[in-house]
Amino acid sequence: MKIQKQVPLTEGPILKSLTGLAVPIMISSFLGTLYNITDMAWIGLLGSKAVAAVGVGGMYVWLSQGLASLARMGGQVHVAQCLGRGDKEQAHRYAKTAVQLSILLGLAFAAVSLLFTDPLVGFFKLEGVKTILDAKIYMRITCGLILFSFLNLTLTGLYTAQGDSKTPFVANFIGLLINLLLDPLLILGVGPFPRIEVAGAAVATVSAQLVVMLVMMVGVFRSKKEENVLKGIRLFEPFSKEELGNICKIGGPTAIQGMVYCMISMVLTRMVAAFGAEAIATQRVGGQIESVSWNTADGFAAALNAFVGQNYGAKKMDRVQEGYRISFWTVAIWGALIMLAFIIFPGPIAGVFFHEEKAMEIAISYLIIIGFSEAFMCVELMTIGALSGLGKTKLCSVISITATSMRIPLAMVLSRTSLGLDGIWWALTLTSVAKGIIFYLTFRYQMREKC
Template identity: 50%
Template sequence: MKSHHVDLLNEAIAPALTRLALPIMATSLVQMLYNLTDMAWIGRLGAGAVTAVGSAGMYTWFSQGFAILARTGGQVKTAHCLGAGENDSAAQYARGALQLGILFAVLYGLVSLFGASRLIGFFKLNSPEVIAQAEWYVRIACGLVIFSYLNAILTGLLTAAGNSRTPFIVNVAGLVFNVVLDPVLIFGIGPFPELGVSGAAAATVTAQALVSLLFFKAVLREKVLFPHLRLWVLVPVKVWREIVRIGVPSAVQNLIYAGISMILTRLITGWGDLAVAAQRVGSQIESVSWMVGDGFSAAVNAFLGQNYGAKRYDRVRRGYFCAIAMTAAWGLCTTFLLIGMARPLFSIFLQEEEVMALGVNYLRIVGLSQMFMMVEQTSIGAFSGLGRTLYPSIVSVTFTSARIPVAVLLSSVMGLSGIWWALSISSMVKGCILFVSFVVFLYVFLERKKIEKTV
């Protein structure tokens, strides 16, 4: 296991960030492929099935806000303790994060199982068949969300320890399993019945359960963070309190972000169920950018967190600018991909011409904002790595919330395209503000440390 770790305190910055980030980005791409695999198979059932999964999928996205609370708080405090050489405290924060994640998963699962009809009713979909499919997807995918929670938290904790290779390996195994199960459960092969949309949810949950099993097998060999896993032994309340303190801003940000997207989806249904299908497929294609950004954000979080804990402030500064250069380059590549290859990319999932026109327009408009979105995510990860999660959350929530009035205003003039432009413009603004803010914060922070050192 030792060879799987990156020395974030002593290795050269660019190689260390690259070695840590590449498996994380690959893991994020694997997680994205889970969704794309589902979408590719579900697309064969027609736009109605895509609309059902798109609507229900909003609640799987919303659920991640609670996992993010435990993951972010646990990852940041674990990285700080490891950087300071306090391994016992790091192990305690790791166990506390897992305990919180399990609690949140059980509560969210119960709400999803018994409240699926009310949850899907929010979107005011038109087709009774689509509504029924969406309700079953919520019951399965969100009712058993515990595996997704455990995987996210364990990924964050291992990343904090400099081990991003293990999460990549186990997630690839889960993807392979999901690819095999999807057609079997969706269309019914051999002794398995045809389950349609419910089969897609069942395949994903089963694959996530396999990933959880592989994760626990791996962490039992992790002697630093998990010398004795003992999840049934509760950590002191102060550990949970500190995890919650750091994790809440990021969690609230995700919850509000998902909630705003739900409201926008409800606006989109005003143009018909096909518009929802176009947005769902388009957002999944776009995830080739933002899921990589999210993965790289985790790497920056761990790198800055450990070096901050070790008081290696110059490496904090250089690490951030190195990360920005790498993620901005990826964002530019994604912009050219989404704009130049919009039609071929969308046609992989749906071929109906009416949906195709809507989806291509979506990809070309949001494609303009990809670099800014990557910079935003990297800066959020940098702020979080230093334990400053409140400010980036305020910025992100404020300008993401602005999407609703801007979308209403622009759509009254430009139609459905106005909603796409609201998404793109807000990402550009957030990226610029957070980049400038972190640069200013770094300058003030480092100058204060120089003064303290001379006193």
């Protein structure tokens, strides 16, 4: 595979530089969304209980992404800032340390997941022996082999920090094709392939992640050291205490934020479980449908993170401000379009994943309510990327954790009114709107302080 030319971020037209990096990342993020949507569409044919099982098992995959962001965010920000200063040797050391840390964290998470599968699944109090067994199977496969996902996230961040978003895009596209092929073969059983249902979805996902990792590694091997800070990494060299400490300082708050966010969602999922398997299935599938907006915004945030990191390192604050302005309008308009789709066409969208009347009714209500928050959520994620590029990950974590934590008491209050289950959906929407506004105002304040 030929490594694509890196996008210059500290010089030239800002719109061209930013979109040149952002578009492949956004497409890659959308491909990641299709992974999950494809799984849910095929699993939906097995019924809402199977979807609920995958939803519960998938919560721990989501939890792992928070931990993985420790190495990804810390490595990406420092590599971008080092390259902005022209210090390629230190950027190489940060890249090596980030990959080493990612491997250790991935192995540790896999070990904990396999040792404590029973109590972790038991937390959600699922009903039905088959549903509980499916959740455990899905979790053991996806979390037991979570190392591929950890490395993919870190490698993607390090590629992006250098201005190369095309290599991760190619890798994710190939992975998507693998997932699209294996899902129906393994979930439903086609030809010589056995029908292994939920386990099939897990195997398809892990297989795709392995392929993505291998493609990005090939990209490293075929590059030259002066082109790629990942080239020549010696994984068995001792950690550099300085680089490790700096990575944890930047990535730690992001990791805590991601994991706490997931834990809050776990508590909410347990509350949702009281309304039946259809409600859990709706929350799981609804989140995957919603990822059409938040995964895309998160992809743009990754591009803006690298853009801000390099220009901040080069002390070009005017480019930082202009890059944020362009990004703001891009993701806000995208979020508004998704909002309209959810509010106007909730039935056809839900019908792709659900085939039971009760589940359809719950899903339609979810999409309409959650739709009002989409533009605000996109602005929130994009702004977190910009603030993190400035090194303000701790500030992002404080704001995000505080505001997201309010979902629990708000959901408890609203769900006990006549709104019932819809009260939980409104708790998600109202807090997302608040976070979008707060993060926007916070970035404007930071810019006034630095300029």
